[in-house]
Each structure stands twice: as C-alpha cells, then as structure tokens.
C-alpha cells in the first residue's frame with residue numbers, strides 16, 4: 001500500500017495507538033501512520049510504502065479498502081488513498097471513520113487557524129503601511145509624499161554654508177557632487193589633484209553604468225572624449241573564440257558600453273559639477289575627519305598652498321578611492337589583493353572584434369583588450385599575486401614578451417610587442433573588498449573607498465554610479481541633514497537597497513576571475529572549459545551571464561543559477577556518454593570547487609541582504625525618512641512666518 005497522509009501536531013491529543021506499537025498499527029492500516037508521530041513541527045506530508053504483494057499481517061484476516069468505499073469528505077482532505085489488497089471489517093471501518101471525522105475536524109481547525117492568521121497578518125500589514133504613509137504625508141509637503149522616492153525633490157531651506165562635503169573628485173565623487181548639487185544641496189567637493197588623471201583604471205563603462213549615467217543626467221560626459229561604443233565581449237581560449245553581445249535590443253540605440261581615457265571622463269564630470277552654482281570644487285588633501293562624540297562634523301584638509309583648513313557640514317561623503325586613508329573608522333576594510341594588472345597601450349592595430357572587449361583565457365590568468373580611443377587599445381595583463389616582475393630592471397618586459405606574448409591573438413601580437421618595447425608599462429593592484437560599513441552619524445562611504453571587486457569584468461564604475469542613484473533617491477525627500485543620528489539610521493537602508501546591483505556585479509567578478517584563471521587541478525580545468533563552452537552556446541547561455549556582468553540584469557539569483565548551470569554542464573560532459581569512476585570523481589570535485597568559489601563570495605556579500613533584502617529591518621527605513629530632518633523645515637518656516 002502507498003499512503004500519503006497529512007500529519008498534524010493536534011493528532012496526538014486524540015486517543016491514538018502508541019506510535020511504535022506494531023500490533024495496533026497493523027490492525028488499523030488506514031490511520032496507522034497518520035497518527036504515528038508526535039512532533040513539534042507543523043503539518044507535513046508523510047509517505048508510507050508497503051509491499052502490495054505482501055500482506056501486512058499474515059495472521060489477521062485481510063481487509064479490503066478501495067477508493068470507492070471511502071466517504072467523499074475523506075477524499076481531498078490531506079490523504080491520498082491508493083487501493084490496497086487489505087480487507088476491512090465494518091467495526092474497524094466505523095472506528096476508522098469516527099477517527100477520520102475527528103481528524104477532518106482538526107484539519108479544519110488547522111486550516112481556519114491558518115486563514116485567520118493570514119487575515120490578521122494582511123490587516124496588520126495594511127494598517128502599518130497606511131500609518132507610515134500618514135507619517136510621511138504629515139512631515140512632508142504633498143509632492144514629497146509620493147510612493148516613488150525618485151520623483152521627490154525638496155531643497156534646503158534654512159541657513160547658509162554647506163550641506164555636504166565630498167572627499168575626492170574621482171568617478172564617484174564628481175558624479176555625486178553634480179547629482180546632489182542639481183538637487184539643490186550646497187556641496188563642497190575637495191580633490192587633492194585637479195589635473196587630468198592618467199591612470200589605467202576605470203576605462204570601460206558597462207551599459208548598465210551608462211544607463212545610470214543617463215539617470216543622473218551625466219551621459220554627455222562620455223561625449224567629445226573620443227569614447228568608443230562597446231557592444232559586447234569576445235572570449236578566446238586555445239585558438240577558439242566566441243562573441244558575446246550585450247542584450248541591448250530593448251534599449252535606445254545610444255545605450256551601449258563606453259570605453260575611454262579615464263582621466264578625460266573624470267575631467268568632464270568635474271567640469272560639469274563645477275558649473276553648478278551650488279557646487280564648490282576645491283583642490284586640497286583631506287587629512288582627517290572631524291569627529292565630535294562619535295559624529296562626523298566635517299573634515300580637515302590642506303589646501304594647494306599648504307595651509308590647513310577645516311570645513312563643516314551635516315554630511316560628509318568619503319569617496320577617496322581604492323587607497324582610501326579615511327575609511328578606517330567608517331568600515332571594516334578587509335582588502336584582498338588577488339593579482340595586479342599590467343597596463344599597456346597598443347597603437348595602430350585592429351581588434352579582431354570591433355567595438356568589443358576581448359578576454360583571453362590565458363595561462364596563468366586572463367588578458368584584456370578594449371579600445372580606449374579611435375586609435376588606441378588598452379591591454380591589461382593579469383599577473384596573480386602581489387609580487388610583480390620588476391619594470392625597472394626589464395624583468396617585466398621579458399615576462400610580457402616570453403610568457404604573455406605567445407598567448408596573444410595573432411592580430412594583436414606585433415602591436416603588443418611594440419607596446420612592450422616602447423616601455424610605457426603601468427601596474428595597478430587589483431583589490432577586492434566587500435562592503436562592511438560601520439554606520440556613523442554624519443558620514444557615508446562611497447565608491448572604491450566603500451566596496452571593491454576584481455576589475456576583470458569592469459564593474460567598479462557601474463556599482464559606484466548605481467550607488468549614487470540609490471543615495472540620491474534616499475536623500476531627495478529630506479529638507480536638511482542636520483539630525484545626524486536619525487539620518488544615519490535612515491541611511492542604513494542604503495546598504496541593503498544597493499545590494500541587487502552591487503552584489504551581482506561583485507560576485508560575478510570574483511567568481512569569473514577564479515574560473516577564468518588557469519589551474520593544475522583537473523576539476524578547475526574542466527570548469528574553465530565548461531564556462532567557455534557554455535558561454536559559446538549562445539542564446540540565454542551567453543546573454544544571461546553577459547546581462548549580469550554588464551549591469552543590465554542585476555539579479556543575484558539569476559547569477560547563482562547560471563553559475564551552477566555551468567558547473568552542471570561541465571559534469572554532464574564528463575559523464576556522457578559513459579561515466580567512468582574517475583570522471584565521476586572529477587565531476588564531484590568540479591561541483592565542490594564551484595561551490596568553494598561562489599559561496600565564500602556570497603557569504604562576504606551577505607546572504608540575507610543579497611537574496612532576502614526585504615527581511616533586513618533597515619531595508620524598510622527607506623519608507624520612513626527621519627522626521628526631525630524635516631521638522632526643522634517646519635521650524636524654519638514658522639520662524640519666517642513670525
């Protein structure tokens with residue numbers, strides 16, 4: 001007999017046979033297992049299997065119970081009955097029926113309790129929602145009480161001075177200064193060096209980042225700098241290549257990735273921010289944060305002429321980049337440096353795939369190429385570890401020519417060797433650091449100072465710009481920012497709201513770097529090959545991961561699914577057509593190594609924030625901006641009226 005029955009914690013209250021009494025259970029085959037367990041768990045499904053051909057009790061008369069003989073009400077009430085060869089006497093049937101009736105009653109009781117709780121929950125939720133809406137409406141002008149924060153805009157109303165100090169006018173700081181300045185905040189932007197940066201970082205902006213640039217009104221900053229459109233990636237492995245296009249069909253024709261000289265892009269954003277009357281751009285090196293009873297009140301900085309200054313504002317936003325000196329008190333910086341990038345500029349060469357980033361799955365680790373102007377191609381060679389061959393004594397040039405050179409696609413080889421000979425070799429450590437803030441009244445961290453990931457996938461600027469959009473939307477409804485503790489509590493929601501985009505890009509960057517790097521381990525080799533072949537399959541196997549990487553589809557769950565789809569694809573190839581014990585073993589290790597790659601990254605990102613953001617209490621603070629930040633407006637307006 002196969003019986004699937006509904007178990008309920010209420011059942012033991014009936015006068016049932018002892019759970020382990022076999023004689024009892026055998027004489028009442030129907031409710032036997034149903035009443036068997038006394039557990040503290042909610043109702044579950046239990047499955048009882050019994051051999052059809054073997055009578056359950058050879059010594060007792062066999063009873064027959066067919067589906068047709070079961071009362072209608074029994075059917076569909078949590079028990080699935082399958083005809084058995086057992087017979088049943090009328091008395092045991094009656095006993096069974098009475099018991100069953102009681103069970104149905106109990107099941108109904110459980111059901112009603114469930115529905116009553118559900119109703120209560122819905123009522124409570126609706127009431128709470130309405131009351132929080134009322135709070136917002138009470139403290140904000142009508143236009144600020146909209147559901148969508150993006151539509152709200154309230155300008156500062158009282159006093160003079162500065163609303164926000166921003167430290168560092170790089171990608172994050174410049175974009176943020178323009179954004180807040182445009183919203184009417186009085187911003188003081190302090191940058192230690194206002195000349196055009198010349199760096200090998202932040203040169204490819206993913207389409208998701210470009211969309212954020214549009215949202216911030218900064219898209220013209222990639223114009224007039226000879227920026228190149230990027231339409232996707234080309235992957236190379238062992239002489240084979242695969243073209244992976246960004247899924248841009250649904251967007252305007254101008255939406256694509258952009259690659260450029262980082263310095264030109266930053267200068268455009270600095271200029272644009274500085275054109276706003278509410279933004280004051282100053283050259284100076286911030287030496288410390290000014291703290292008072294655990295609240296950051298401003299910064300101390302050295303101006304260009306060497307003089308020490310102090311600047312005060314209700315909010316200080318630290319965007320001093322990957323080498324940040326100021327983040328120490330604002331977060332728990334766990335910086336990892338898995339490798340370094342060695343940068344070269346190739347001239348007079350044609351990329352095999354025009355308007356595409358190129359990723360060579362080389363040994364020991366990947367090599368990147370992408371255009372940074374109409375005549376130049378950036379080459380970034382990843383060198384694992386922190387110790388690099390010396391550039392000064394020629395070891396680096398030798399390494400690039402002998403180890404890297406033979407792995408470069410033939411179309412780029414000569415230009416690569418010329419670039420090495422030219423000698424303009426730059427290096428930069430590749431840092432990764434999960435976001436781990438100490439929410440501090442009066443201060444917020446942004447950009448690389450706050451969160452870093454391996455630059456293989458070019459995601460840093462996209463994360464920074466996406467964070468700016470989140471922060472802007474949170475700050476928009478606030479009239480002034482003077483109540484530092486309440487503001488800090490409210491802004492804790494920022495750390496969860498940013499997660500879908502940031503954690504997807506961060507996790508993918510870390511995982512892909514590991515998968516794309518060569519390894520002597522056979523399981524890792526299989527995973528690397530499986531990843532290349534999976535992405536080469538086309539369709540959703542390539543657009544899915546590329547959409548994640550480009551910031552067009554920031555969904556952590558989709559990332560995990562694709563990652564394990566690659567692993568399963570690798571295992572499937574190992575086991576087909578004939579699995580041998582050795583191949584099965586490699587398959588098992590492949591899964592284990594895939595898990596070993598992705599789970600630690602997810603753990604560092606925060607499982608709850610990444611997959612269940614709504615369960616984080618701070619997430620909901622975004623719906624209830626701090627009242628005091630707005631009451632001050634009421635006080636100010638009352639003062640004015642008086």
Ligand SMILES: Cc1cc2nc3c(=O)[nH]c(=O)nc-3n(C[C@H](O)[C@H](O)[C@H](O)COP(=O)(O)OP(=O)(O)OC[C@H]3O[C@@H](n4cnc5c(N)ncnc54)[C@H](O)[C@@H]3O)c2cc1C
Pocket residue numbers: 167168169170171172173190191192193200201202203204205206284285286287319320321322324325341428429430431446447448449455457458459460461462464
């Ligand atoms: C090798 C490499 C390649 C990369 N490639 C890409 C890519 O292709 N695409 C991508 O999206 N991301 C890339 N990134 C990441 C990207 O560069 C960063 O995410 C991005 O630049 C972060 O911007 P930020 O404003 O936080 O920092 P930055 O752009 O570094 O700006 C920090 C600014 O703060 C200023 N500053 C520092 N200290 C002080 C101080 N005490 N006082 C005043 N000013 C100060 C600095 O002068 C600087 O202007 C790459 C990173 C690396 C390492």
